[in-house]
Amino acid sequence: MRMERERRVHHDERGAKRPLSTLPASISDLRDDPYQSLATFARKAGGYRKSRKACSDFKWVDFFRARIAIDLSSPGGFALALLLAVKLAQTRAAKGMPGFRGRR
Numbered sequence: 001m002r003m004e005r006e007r008r009v010h011h012d013e014r015g016a017k018r019p020l021s022t023l024p025a026s027i028s029d030l031r032d033d034p035y036q037s038l039a040t041f042a043r044k045a046g047g048y049r050k051s052r053k054a055c056s057d058f059k060w061v062d063f064f065r066a067r068i069a070i071d072l073s074s075p076g077g078f079a080l081a082l083l084l085a086v087k088l089a090q091t092r093a094a095k096g097m098p099g100f101r102g103r104r
Contacts, residue, residue, distance in 0.1 A: 034072060034081075035065045041082050043099070047089030051098035059098060064088070 024030055039060040043050060048060065068084050071077035088094060090103050 033061070034070050034078065035061045038064050038068070038070065038078070038081055038085050042085035042089055045082065045086045046101075047086035048094070048097065049099035049101055053098045056098035060089070063094065063097060067093070 036057075039057055042048065042060070042064070043057075064081075064085050067088060068081050070081040074080075089097070090101065094100050095102070
């Protein structure tokens with residue numbers, strides 16, 4: 001299905017595909033996905049460029065989710081994950097990702 005190929009289907013905070021019927025009625029009821037924050041902060045820290053491609057942020061979320069564990073129970077756990085994400089975004093593993101900039 002085209003929408004699935006383009007990652008335009010609903011995924012929960014763990015990256016699992018969910019039916020649209022499970023979307024909350026209000027945006028304030030959405031659960032926090034730390035990988036969404038990780039991708040945004042990694043981009044703002046210079047790990048990669050903002051892309052005009054549709055759903056490019058979700059591709060980075062999935063990329064980081066598969067490669068980085070975020071320990072939110074540890075002080076500094078998110079900061080450590082962010083350092084790893086910025087470095088990882090500039091490696092060969094990320095080549096071909098939208099907004100890839102490589103090593104500077």
